[in-house]
Amino acid sequence: MTVEEQIREQIKHLPHRPGIYKFYDDKGIIYVGKAIDIRKRVSSYFNRSTQHNKKTKKLISQIQRIEFTIVDNEADAFLLENNLIKQHQPKYNILLKDGKTYPYLVITNERFPRIFSTRNKINDGSRYFGPYPTGTSMYVLLELIRSLYPLRTCSYNLSQANIDAGKFKVCLEYHIGNCKGPCENLYSEEEYNQHIQQIRNILSGNLSIAKTYFKERMSEAAADYQYELAHQYKQKLDRLEDFQAKSTVVSHTLTNIDVFTITSNEKCAFVNYLKVMNGSIIATQSLELQKKLEETDQDILASIIMQLRQEFESLSREIIVNVPDIELPLENVSITVPQIGDKKKLLNLSLKNALYLRKEKESMQDKSKDSNEVRIMETMKKDLRLTELPKHIECFDNSNFQGDNPVASMVCFKNARPSKKDYRHFHIKTVVGPDDFASMYEVVTRRYRRLLDEGTPLPQLIIVDGGKGQLGMGVKALKDLGIYSQVAIVGIAKRLEEIFYPGDTLPLYIDKKSESLRLIQRIRNEAHRFAITFHRSLRDAGTLQTELTQIKGLGPATAEKLLTKFKSVKKIAELSQQELEAEVGKSKAKLLLNHFGKA
Incomplete structure (x- = not known):
């Protein structure tokens, strides 16, 4: 029994239950998927194989065995799939960065709590905020808090007994004003905890309590003629308002919302996530995801929503998205596509970020392509001893079958890429019988007489498919038109891939690994394909006799x-x-x- 027969036999015994399935090759797990009905989902890979794209067909061809796990419901299937993808990182699954590497801000569970950054969550009663998508966004918030409140940074055990015993002395942080010295009982625990509570509110996205506190302290200091102290509170208030002005994007009536948008091309999907609390964006993440199989935007976004909500520990009851028909196994959570109002503005902001990432990535790819193409053209200029960069190349090929229906083709490459709108077919009109030399003279003459009549720029390089004979006729045509000195022309012989020059009895042999030879071969093969296709269409129409x-x-x-x-x-x-x-x-x-x- 073959492997495929064994798999089909195994599929017959898969359960009609929700769960996850794992595809293995001879080395390990290559794909993990979730399903409401395991048997139906797995069967679809093999029963509709002709409808799959190349990547999915390749996945199917590598499957050696299948394993599955039954769960109680679709929500559990989502979570189990997510965990298994993180654990095994199968090559055919879209992978997301593991949340354990994201930074958090932690307020410690101790007397006179400290606040600092960490990437490791410990179950010690401390309060963790985040995760933050980048260290930069986290440090901006941490610096804001340290500029507003004089918190300790030492790791001493500041129990009342230790302080009363005089075990500690104030450090440099006290002398430069960053700490008020709780280690020597110079900072009351009540006031310290009041500041900690305000920090918790700021980290949760609620800045109003802290702003009210600084406004009151500023007014009190001014009333007591302590203008320098009032100015210090005014500076802290300004920092808070400046921070809020940069982060507030919607009405304060919109709280606890997750925003997800997606845009994609054939190879990649680009996702943006905004976590909104109290009208402010407190976390944002943009992701580029390589498509592995036949994933739709809905499939990708549903998976990413579950993963990012888990990574960023979101409990919001409202999710807004830019594509319809997103189905998630979440209870008491609404999923909408807003059409108007503040939510629509918020959605547009998220989509703008996703589109910007897409444009940036595609621009980088285009620049990389452009750089490669310039390099190839410069190599060709050097290899063929041209005086100009061959940005515009045209190649001719003849095709006839037993002398019937002689035709020719001309293909055009611009900047080392096919310019198919400039391709041309030619019916040979003046030549009787299978005369490739005369046919080449005719089509080259017709092509460039027309360009001259239209005032269209000539190419920098002409390639004729053939050896000395075809090249000679191409040269004769250019001379008769009076443009031989304006255009470089070469011939390429098929057998040894020899490059012939006009008037040179010895051919040029370009390194077989040369990029310029590969481009010439590609152009020649495209001209041949184009001619053969045209000729075959004529024969198929009943002209082959x-x-x-x-x-x-x-x-x-x-x-x-x-x-x-x-x-x-x-x-x-x-x-x-x-x-x-x-x-x-x-x-x-x-x-x-x-x-x-x-x-």
């Missing part, structure tokens, strides 16, 4: 097959019965033998 097609019972496809391989009717007539049967079968071989009088 040879001695073979006159034989009753022998169709154009068989005639074309034989003539393509053996080149002429004469050589076909010389084949033995066994050779003919090997090519077309017994019945058609008999027809051919009768026709040639050999039966």
Whole structure:
């Protein structure tokens, strides 16, 4: 029994239950998926294989065995899938950065609590805020808090007994005004805890309590004629208001909202997440995700919503998105696509960030492509000893079949890329029979006479598919048009990939690994493909007429097959019965033998 037969047999015994499934190759897990019905979902990979894209077909071809885990509901399947993807990082799953590497701000569970950054959450009763998508955003908040409140940074055990015993002395932080010296009982625990409570509110996105506190202290200091102290409170209030002005994007009536937007191209998806509390964005994350299989925007966003909410510990009851039909196994959570109002503005802001990331990434890719193409053209200029960078290249190829329907093609490459709108087909008009040299002269003449008549710029390089003969006719055409000195022209012979120059008896051999030779070959092959396709379309329209097609019972496809391989009717007539049967079968071989009088 083959591997595929074993898998299909295993699928018959999969349960019709919610859960996750794991695909293995010979090295380990390559894909983890979730399903409401495990058997139906897994069966879809094998029952609709012709509808899958290349990546999915490749995944299916590598599956050696399948494992599954049943869970109680779809929500549990989401969570289990997420955890398994993080643990195993299968190559066909979209991967998200593990949340344990994100930074947090922690307020310690101790007397005179400290606040600092950490990447490790410990279950010690301390209060953790975050995670923050970047260290920069976290440090901005931490510096704001330290500029507002004189908190201790030491790790001493500031129990009342230790303080009363005089075990500690104030440090430099006290002398420069960053700490009020709780270690020597110079800072009351009540006032310290009041500040800690305000910090908790700031970190939760609520700045109003802290602003009210500083306004009151400023008024009190001014009333007591303590203008320097009032100015200090005024500076702290200004810092808070400046921070809020930069972070407030919607009405304060909108609280505890998660915003997710997605935009994608064929290869990647770009997602933005905004975590909003009390009208302020307290966390934002933009992600580029490589598509692995046939994921839709809905599939990707549903998975990312679950993962990011878990990473950022979001408990919001409202999620707004930019694509409809997102289904999530979340109870008492609404998912909407707002059309108007502040929520729509918030959605637009998130989408703007996603689109910016997409534009930035695609621009980088384009610049990389442009850089590669310039390098290739510069290499070609050097290899072919050209005087100009070959930004515009045209290549000609002829095609005829037993002398019937001679045609030619011209393909155009600009900046080392195909410019298909400039491709041209030619019916040979002045040449009778299979004369490739005369045909080349005709099409080169017609092409560049037209460009001259239209005032269209000439290419920097012309390539003719063929050796000295075809190149010579191309040169003659350019000379007769009076433009030979304006355009470089070379020929490429198929057998040894030799490059011929006008007037040079010895060909040029370019390194087989050279980028310029690969580009020339690509252009030549594209011209050949374009000519053959055109010629075949003419034959398919019933224009192929040879001695073979006159034989009753022998169709154009068989005639074309034989003539393509053996080149002429004469050589076909010389084949033995066994050779003919090997090519077309017994019945058609008999027809051919009768026709040639050999039966």
